[in-house]
Amino acid sequence: MNPLLQEFDTAPFSEIKNTDYKEAFKKAIEIAKNEISQIISNDETPSFENTTVALDFTGEKLSRVSSIFFNLNSAETNDEIQQIAKEVSPWLSEFKNDMILNKVLFTRVKAVYDQKESLSLTPEQETLLEKQYKGFSRNGANLNKSSQQKLRELDAELSKLSLQFGENVLAETNAYELVITNKSQLSGLPESAKEAAKMLAQEKGVTGWVFTLDYPSYIPFMTYADDRELRKELSIAFGKKAFQQNKNNNEDVVLKIVNLRHQRANLLGYPTHAHFVLEDRMAETPKKVLDFSNDLLLKAKPAAEREFKNLENYAKKLDGIDQLQKWDGAYYSEKLKKELFNLDQELLKPYFKLENVINGVFSVTTKLYGLHFKQIYTIDKYHEDVKTYEVSDGNSNFISYLYADFHPRAGKRNGAWMTSFKSQQIKNDINDRPHISIVCNFTKPTETKPSLLTFNEVTTLFHEFGHALHGMLANTTYNSLSGTSVSWDFVELPSQVLENWCYEKEALELFAKHYETNEVIPMEYVTKIKESASFHEGMQTLRQLSFGLLDMAWHGQDPSNIENVKTFEADAFSETQLYPDVKENCMSTSFSHIFQGGYSAGYYSYKWAEVLDADAFEYFKEQGIFNSEIAAKFKEHVLSKGGTEKPMVLYKRFRGQEPTVDALLKRAGLLTD
Template sequence: MKTLIAAVIMTAAIATSCTEQAKNPLMEAKWNTVHQTPPFAQIKVEHFKPAVIAQIEQAKQGIDAIINNAAEPNFENTIEALEGNGKELSRTLGVLFNLNSAETNDEIQAVVVELSPILTDYSNDISLNEKLFERIKKVYEQRGTLVLDNEQKMLLEDTYKGFVRSGANLTPEQKDKYREISKELSLLSVQFDQNELGATNAYELIITDTTKLAGLPEDVVEAAAAEAQAKGKQGYLFTLQYPSYVPFLKYADDRSLREQIWLAKSKLCATGDSTDNQKIVKRTAELRLSLANLLGYKTYADYALENRMAQSAEKVNSFLAELLEKSIDYARGDVKTLEQYAAKQGFTGKLMPWDFSYYDNKYVTEKYSVNDEMTRPYFQLEKAEEALFMLANKLYGINFKLNKDIPVYHPDVLAYEVYDENGDFLSVLYCDYFPRAGKNSGAWMNTFREASAQERPIVVLVNNFTKPTATKPSLLSFDEFETMLHEFGHGLHGIFGKGKYASLTGTSVYRDFVELPSQIMENWATEEEYLKLFAKHYETGADMPADLIAKLIDKKNHNAAYANVRQLSFGLNDMAWHSITEPVGVSVEVFEKSANGKAQVLPTVEGTMMSPSFGHIFAGGYAAGYYSYKWAEVLEADAFNRFKKNGIFDKATATSFRKNILEKGGTEHPMTLYVAFAGAEPTVEPLLEKMGLKR
C-alpha cells in the first residue's frame, strides 16, 4: 500500500513538475523566438526562482555524471564535459542579471538577493568538490602528453587554475571559511549595487523659479520639464543621471545649485541613510583580504593580479606612479589656466569642483570656438548609430539589420541582426539608449549568450542618452558619441567571438585586456575622414563645416593631463583598498583621501568620496583592476598607430585586428594575441604623444 501511495505521489509530483515547466518559459529547452532570443513578454518575475533552483539541480546531476564516470579522466569526459554543464542555468541567469541592471524593480531585486547565497553555494559546491577536482587534476598533470590545440590548452589551464584559485586545495576547515566569506561577499555586492541605484533614483533637484535655469540650453530645460511632467511634479526636474547631471554642471549659471547637485553626486551612498555603502566598502575590503590570505596571498591585489597582463601589484603601482609623475604637473597647469580664465570672467574666490566644468566649457568655447551645443546638432542619435554600423562595415564588412520580430525587454530597446560580409549570421545586438527609473546609470556592454561552437552570441549595448522630446530628437554631445563608440567596441568583441567554448569567447579575457577593443574605437571620433562621412545637421542635412571639424579635432587633447590624473586617482583608490594587509581602522573618507591625495588637483570637499558609489570595484568585477583603463590606453594608442600608418579604414589592418584580437577572445594569452596583430609589444610612448604630454 505504501509503495502504491509513493508511486501516486511521485506521479503527481512529476505531473506538477511538468506543468510548472510548461508554464515557465525559462525552463523550456528551446525558445520559439528569432535566434532563440529571450521571450521577454512571457517571462515573469515569479519564473526566476523555480527555474534557477531546478536548473541548479540539473547542473548538479551533470557534475555527478562527470564524477561517477568509470572511465579514466581525460579532456573530453572531464574538462569539456564540465565546460558544457549548466548551460540552461547560465541562460536563465543571463536574463535575470541583465534585467536587474537595465530594467529592474523591487521584485527583481528581491529575487536577486534571495538567489545570491543559493548561487554562491552552488558555485562553491562545484569548485570545492574534491572528487571533481581530483579528475581535473589528473588531466592537468597529463597536459604534457595530451594532443590539444591552443584553445583546449587554454581551457584546461583556466579550469585547473580556476579551481585552485577558488579553494580546491584548502583543508575542510578552510573550505568552510571560504564558503562563508564568498557568500557574504556575494550579498554585499548585490546590496551595494541596489543602494547605488536606489540613491541615484531618489535624488531630485526641482526648480520652479525659471530665473534659476539661466545658462542651461533649451534642450536641457525641455528634458527637465518632460522629466518633471513624467513624475507628476511641477517645474523642472534634474537628476543624477548623466544626461541631466553633466549638462547642469556645465551650463547652469546658478553656482549654489551647481554645488548642490555636485555634492549630491559626490556624497552618493555616503550620507548615513539606508543607502549608505560605507560599511559595505570596508567590510568588502576586509573580506577580500581574508579570502586572499586564506588562499595564500598577502593581499587581494596579489591574488587578483595573478590572472592579469600586469601580473603583480608592484607592476601596477609602478605603472600608475609613472603615468602620474609624467602628467601631474601638466594637470596642475590645466587647473591653473582655468583659474586664471575664471578670474578674468569676474570670478572671485577658490575654484571648486562644481565650478570646473562650468568655466571649462566657457574657456573651450572661447579658445577653440567650439562647444557641445555647436556640435550636438550633428550627432543625432539615429545618425550616430548609422555611423557606427557604417564604420563596422568599412572595417569588417559586416551589416546590421533591424528586426522588430525579435522580442525586447523594453519598448525603447532596438534589436538588430548582425551578418558577416559573406551573409553568415553573426549575432543579435540589442541597443538600449535611454535612462529610466529601473536602469543603472552609466554605459555598459553585456551578453545574454556567449559565442560557442553551437551558438552565436546575443549582445546588448546599454547607454543613458537624453531622450527625444516633442520638438527635438536625441542629440548627443561629443563625449556621448565617444561613449557610444566605446561600448560599440565592446559589442564587436562579443559579436565576433569565435571558438568552441563559451567561457573563452568574446570579452572573456584578462581584465586589463578587455578595454582594448572598446578604447581603440574612440579614436575614430576625432578622425576628419570619418566625421565627413556622416556628421550632418539634423534639421538642414548640411555637412558639419570643415572648420568646425578642425576645431573639434584641435581640442581633443584639451585637459588631457587633467583627465588622465582623474582616472589615475580612481586606479590608486582601487589599488589602496585591495592592498591592505589588515582591516581598515579609519573612515572611508580618510582612507580614500590618503590613497589618492597625491592625484588631487582640485580642492577636496569634506564628506565627499568616490568609494561608496564606486560600483566598478565593489559590485562590478574591477577589484584591483581599475588600472585596466589606463593599461588599455597604452595598448590602444599603440594599436591605433597601425591604422594611422596604413589608413583608418584599411581592410588588412582591420582584418588582422579582427582575427587576432576580436575573434580570439581568451583562447590565447593576450600579449601573444597583441604581438600577432602589432608585430611587437606595446610601448607607452604613443599614449604620451596622443595626450600631448611629450612636450
C-alpha cells in the same frame, strides 16, 4: 509553464513573469549538478574530452537564466527583482562553491592538468585546461575542509554585500531631485537640457523643471548652469551618495567588503586581494600596476597642475573666483574650451542625432569588418525602448543578434555597458552564434527634438560598440574563452580603440550630418574636435589615475586597521588631488566599479588599455584608418580570438611588437622632449 525552462534561442522576455525566476534558478542549478555528477561518475580515465570539455559545456541552462535575470536587474529592475536577486545570489555562490570544492571533480581536472605536456593540445585547449585548473585552485580546491567552509561563508557574504552596495547607490540616486521653479535659475543651460527637465517635471507631476543625479540630467547642469550655488548643491548631492546618515549609507559595507576580500585572498595563500586578482591579468602583480600608474602620474601631473592653474586664473579673471571648487570644473573648462577652440558642445549636438550615430558606427564597422546590420522586429525584447538587429557578414551568414537600449528610466542603473544574453561556442560541429546587448543612458527625444548626443556620448556609443564587436565576432570553440572572456586589462582594448574613429574626418563624414538640413559636419568643427581632444588631458589622466590608485589602496594592503572610509580615501587621493576636499562627499561609497561591478584591483586597466589602444590605432593610421589588411589582422588576432591565448601573444601577433606608452603620451599631448 515556465518559459525560462523551455528550449529557446532568443530570450522570451514578454512571457517571463517575476515569479518564474526562482523556480528557473532552482531547476537550472539542479540540471547543472546532474551534468557534473555524470562527469564524476564516468568510469573512464579522466581525459581532455570527458572532463575538461564536458565541464566547459555544463551549466548552459543556468548561464542563460542568469544572464537574462542579472541583465534585467541592471537595465529594467524593480523592488521585486531586487528582492529575488538577494535570494538567488547565495544559491549561485553555494552552487559555484559546491562545484569548485568538489574533491572528486577536482581530482579529475587535476589528473588531466598533470598530464598536459603529453596531450598534444592546441593553444586554445591548453588555455582552457589552464583556466579550468586555476579556476579550482584559485577558489579553494586545494584547501582543507574547514578552510573551504570558511571560503563558502566569505563568498556568500560578499555576494550579498555587493548587491546591497548597488541597491543603496541606486536608492540614493533616485531619492534626489532638484526642482527649479524660477526660470532665471536656468540661465546658461542649453534649450535641450531645459526641455528634458521640463518633460521630467511633467512626468513627475511637478511644476517647473526637475534635475536629477542621472548623467544626462546632471552633466549638462554642471557644465552649463550659471548659478554657482545650484551647481554646488547638485555636485554635493552627487558626491554624497551613500555617504549620508540614513539607511543607504555604504561606509560599513565598503569596510566589510574590503576586509572580507582580504581574508579570502589570505585564505587562498595571497598577500592581498590585489595579488589574487592580478595573477590572472596582463599586469600580473600590484607592483607592476603601481609602477605603471606612478610612471604615468609623473608624466601627467606637471601638465595637470599647469592646466588647473590656468583654469583657476581664467575663473578669477571671468568671475572673480578665488578658489576653484569641484562644482566649477566642468563649467569653466567648457567656457575656456569654447574660447580657445571656439567649439561649443551645443553647436556639435545637431550633427549627432542618435539614429545617425547608430548608422555611423554600423558604417564604420561595415567598412572595417564587412558586417551588415538590419533592424528586425521579430525577436522579443524586455522594454519598448530596446532596438533589435540581425548582424550578418558579406556572404549573408548570420553573425549575431544585437540588442540596443539607449535611454535612462527608473529601474535602470547609470552609465553604459555591454553584456550578452548568449555567448558563442562551437558544439557538435555547430557554431552557436552570440546574442549581444549594449545599454546606455542618452538624452531622450523631446517633443521638438530627436535624441541629440554630446560628443562625449558619441564616443561612449562607439566604446560600447567596440565591446559588442568583441562579443559578436567571437569565434572560439569553448564558451568560457569566447568574446569578452579575456583578462580585464585587455577587455578594454576593442572598446577604446573604436573611439578613435570618432575623431577622424573620413569616419565623421559617414554619419555626422545635421538633423534638420542633412549638411555634413563642417570640417572646421572636425579640426577643432581633434585639436580639443587633448584639452585638459593632464587633468583627465590625473583623475583616472586617482581612481585606479584609490582602488589599489583599498585592495593592495591589509585593510583591517582602516577605521574611517573618508580619511582613508583622502590619504589615497593626496598625490592626485587638485580641487579642495568637500567634507560632505566621499567617492568610495558610490564607487560601483570596484564594489559592485567587478573592477576591484582592476580600475587601472582603463589606462592600461589606453596604452594598447593608442598603440594599435597608430598602426591603423600608418596604413589608413579603413585599411582592410590591418582591420583583418585586428579581427583575426584580437576580436575573434577571445581569451584563447595570453593577451600579449595575441596583441603582438596583430601588431608585430609589444605596445609602447609613447603613442598614448603623444595623443594626449603629454610627450615632452
